[in-house]
Amino acid sequence: MSIDSPPVPDPTAPQRLTRKGAATRGRIVAAAAGLMLEHGVAGTSTDDVRAAAGVSASQIYHYFADKNALVRAVIAYQTQAVLDAQQPLLGRLDSLEALRAWRDHVVGIQREVHCQGGCPIGSLASELAESDEVARADLADGFGRWEAAIRAGLHAMRDRGDLRADADPDRLALALLAALQGGLLLTQVRRETTPLEAALDAMLAHLAGLTVRPGG
Amino acid sequence: MSIDSPPVPDPTAPQRLTRKGAATRGRIVAAAAGLMLEHGVAGTSTDDVRAAAGVSASQIYHYFADKNALVRAVIAYQTQAVLDAQQPLLGRLDSLEALRAWRDHVVGIQREVHCQGGCPIGSLASELAESDEVARADLADGFGRWEAAIRAGLHAMRDRGDLRADADPDRLALALLAALQGGLLLTQVRRETTPLEAALDAMLAHLAGLTVRPGG
Missing domain, CATH: 1.10.10.60 (Homeodomain-like)
Structure with missing residues (x-):
């Protein structure tokens, strides 16, 4: 999707x-x-x-x-709000440059809110996962939409030959979303964007290492 | 610490x-x-x-x-319980082999609990960060102890010359903890360990790329 x-x-x-x-x-x-x-x-x-x-x-x-x-x-409202706030960048994460611009945008949003609030989907997920099975499934779908957007960009990179053939866009997209979620949580707890930056930068450096360099 | x-x-x-x-x-x-x-x-x-x-x-x-x-x-109880559950591995994360064994151990714990419950520290952090400033500071300290253990291992790797001199152990430790937290949250929501595995594997692959290979 x-x-x-x-x-x-x-x-x-x-x-x-x-x-x-x-x-x-x-x-x-x-x-x-x-x-x-x-x-x-x-x-x-x-x-x-x-x-x-x-x-x-x-x-x-x-x-x-x-x-x-x-x-x-x-849950439906917050999922839409979170995805909307990352547009149009989230809709076209098909180059390292685009991924880096999205990283800056996500970090910028956290700066604007003074690192308060965390991720609305993540907060709902953490609270409801064990107590409300219907909500848990809804939240899994919400994360799934987010992941699908990242995945689409990485698949485009691989289809175009920018990403090495042995790279797994599905697994990388999931790892990137996990790094983002963990980075947002630690950023919320510490009230500074360093954790989010460190997590996303490490994932993007990993991705960069999987790209096909000109002449490489 | x-x-x-x-x-x-x-x-x-x-x-x-x-x-x-x-x-x-x-x-x-x-x-x-x-x-x-x-x-x-x-x-x-x-x-x-x-x-x-x-x-x-x-x-x-x-x-x-x-x-x-x-x-x-x-918070104090759960912090101690979470760190204790990762011992003795967490106390000596000073090689890729040790990091991989720890990754398997953490994934194994999630399998044992059928991916239920998430991270107790992460759950408390997500719920309390905005409503209880004292708890937020306690939770930041708890994450800090966890991060310090990872950091100590990465510093040992760099001091020994296994990690490249331009690698930043502090930032990498923070990124690894963030990937772990996000992986645990998505694993809890999806009730399967794939997100945790994908997040940790990507971070460990990134770290492996920063090690000094024999003859490299």
């Missing part, structure tokens, strides 16, 4: 919302996403969401059967 | 516990650690801990002023 694919349909979204209904639903999800990023899912009650979104409890339950349904909508 | 240093003293531990007192306190911390790993810190009440440890509420408050104090004790 490429990053250019349409977003995965949100299974919790009711069909045929009015424009006003869609706006209200969107406000609830955005408010819930912000609260859950700061306080965690367990630390966010539907009453907190109600207050932050400026809606009534009955409005929340009109759009979401229960808190689990709201959590699924937040 | 090396992995061989004595554990960081737990600032929440009351002085001069009787043997029975230390055992009771240890039972409370172990019960809290287990519950918090499964349900998160926010999803674990002191009442849950009381029930799981088989103690009274007054016993908990005898050893811990409040839930924050208990959380700090859990």
